[in-house]
Amino acid sequence: MRGQTRREAGPVALLSEILRGTASLSGAACVGSAELFDPRDPHEDAIGGYRRHFAAAQVCRRCPVIDACREWADGDRKQAQSVTAGRVPKPPGRPRRSEKGGSAA
Numbered sequence: 412m413r414g415q416t417r418r419e420a421g422p423v424a425l426l427s428e429i430l431r432g433t434a435s436l437s438g439a440a441c442v443g444s445a446e447l448f449d450p451r452d453p454h455e456d457a458i459g460g461y462r463r464h465f466a467a468a469q470v471c472r473r474c475p476v477i478d479a480c481r482e483w484a485d486g487d488r489k490q491a492q493s494v495t496a497g498r499v500p501k502p503p504g505r506p507r508r509s510e511k512g513g514s515a516a
């Protein structure tokens with residue numbers, strides 16, 4: 412409506428709202444090396460992806476906030492394809508019958 416001013420929260424307030432409830436991972440050892448932890452790219456070979464994730468898990472081993480990270484990751488299933496709290500995703504394998512479109516007989 413005319414004459415009304417719309418008040419929007421600034422970016423700090425927005426980020427604060429988004430991060431509410433997120434564990435504090437200040438001092439995380441992975442800062443600056445996200446590419447090691449990211450999910451495997453579909454075009455990345457399995458051995459290369461495994462080596463990259465193994466290197467990421469080594470970073471986690473010396474991370475001062477691994478316990479808080481693990482607690483956070485346990486509540487977020489989306490982390491299953493990334494290295495989180497030293498956990499390496501399962502390597503790709505044969506598709507399950509249900510993934511191939513077949514029926515379980």
Ligand code: SF4
Nearest residue numbers: 439441471474480496
């Ligand atoms: S445990 Fe690993 S993934 Fe979690 S904050 Fe530390 S370095 Fe990052």
